[in-house]
Amino acid sequence: MAEDWQDCPALGPGWKRREAFRKSGASCGRSDIYYQSPTGEKIRSKVELTRYLGPACDLTLFNFRQGILCYPVPKTHPLPAPNKKKKKPSKPAKAKKRQVGPQKSEVRKETPRKGRKAGAGAAAGSGAAAGAAPASLPALGCCENCGIRLSRDCIKRQRLKALCKDCRAQRIAFNREQRMFRRVGCGECTACLVKEDCGACSICRLQLPHDVASELFCKCERRRCLRIVEKSRGCGVCRGCQTQEDCGRCRVCLRPARPGLKRQWRCLQRRCFWDKRDRRKSGSKVAARRHSRAQPLPPRPASQHPEPTELHISDLAPTSPAEFIYYCVDEDELQPYTNHHRQNRKCGACAACLRRMDCGHCDFCCDKPKFGGSNQKRQKCRWRQCLQFAMKRLLPSTGPGSEEGAGLPPCALRKRPGSPRRRLRLSSPSKAPLAVLTTPPGPARASAKQQAGRGFVLPPPDTDFVFLQEGAASPVQVPGPAAASSEAPLQEAQSWGVAMPQVKQEKTDAPEEWTSGTGFPTSALQPGYPSKALDSDLPPVKQEPPGPAEDREENREDYVSESAPEEEAGGVGTPVITEIFSLGGTRLRDAAAWLPRLHKLLAVNENEYFTELQLKEEIL
DNA sequence: GCCAACGTTGGC
């Protein structure tokens, strides 16, 4: 991560080069060369460089690894080349073209997230949106904190791009430090020095083994590090926190009071710089602007932590035993799971793994350079993401004694600290029929993750399952459990994977595609083809002809080779598998309520299509 | 908690 960029004059002013040594893995010690264009574009290979500079630019003399021009031994006339490597001429046109990618993604970002972009580059256009406090805006292209002019690199970066390099580093360091405090504490504050649990807080009441709770993150509430900056209270030392009076000029102060209601928002000038929430709550960068230019970063709050009486329970307290275990897992214990090799994400046998062609339509494909994307997401085509891998992590364990837990490293049953994706796992991923859980579009998404107590999540009652059973030619969809028995055998769930497609918000199905009342998409029960409304404009997905091995699997994989393209083309857009990882967890108890009935149904009617009526009769 | 972004690594 150490970005020791060095100028690369061979490519022209503004170009930088970096050599990154691989620190681990089979190729440890090997180095990779990266370039950065004057506009901040990252170039990873000569091919990319060529693409970036355009065909008019001849790179044959350019040694990508060395970052220098290598002229052929001049036999006759030694002058030719110096200018040849002047990439600059062709760059603008191509660079302009390359800008399309980022711009596109930024547009997309702007909509749902109020566009951080608006602050710098697009500020002119969105200034009206910011409207209320234009006077406090920092100059475009200036660090929001110290006000120095930002480099192009800083401007380009979407994260923290409104901060200069130093301020950004400070902020990142602060965030990192806070995480450390949350996990292990500073070891110096009075809370960290307390050796005895209080015995009365919510954690102590859980009566966890002392040796587990003592050294880890989920400590007694009274022993939690005091250097953690609580979001709602601020650091107490920055200018915002120390300002006692409202400015009377910011948009919060100027907001007309509602009769009978106390103003809820704090004056922008009084908000803590370190509170990241304000950046989003106040829309775009208004909150960050309060610390703009004239206001350097406040001293690190870590050295001047809040009063010892301030506990920060809300940030830390696990809300359930399950969460508690998550927080208590020792990092080392997680190694076997967290360090699994990259290839472990492929079972190599499921339809997704056997699929060789990218769909070209999903968001990950669109991100790929070969499809004209900007290579920001860098993820495998959604339709090629391993189904087994997804299922392994889908269903939660029910405890050490359960079958789900058997045969797994204990860590596999726990959430991973530090990982944004909670993956749940069951022990027997083999031979699992595949199931797809679909949810009605639009507002249903918000409710798709109903809280099912103790932090687990289950689909809403009107959620539909589309079961893609191996051996069956078409998916089967059933309505949600009306009065599911929560005591159904958990083992049943092992036979099924459940996924939730289209969780992402980029694409939303038209509501009319769904039959109201039944909760079924009108097209979903068409024998053989379950997809929702098709977009005929989209080209069919290229499918590689099956190899010999695939022939054997043909029947078993039909459901993907047929249904997947349909779904891709059908505007369902995002297939199901990767979305599993985004689920906060599906409560096995609830999943199990579905599965026995479906399992039975499909066992009896294997290889048959199901009509909506059949399913209703059979299941309801 | 979720996810976009991107550094990094595996494999062809």
Added chain:
DNA sequence: GCCAACGTTGGC
């Protein structure tokens, strides 16, 4: 050398 994509980080 190049590309695919894994895994982590930072932001919302």
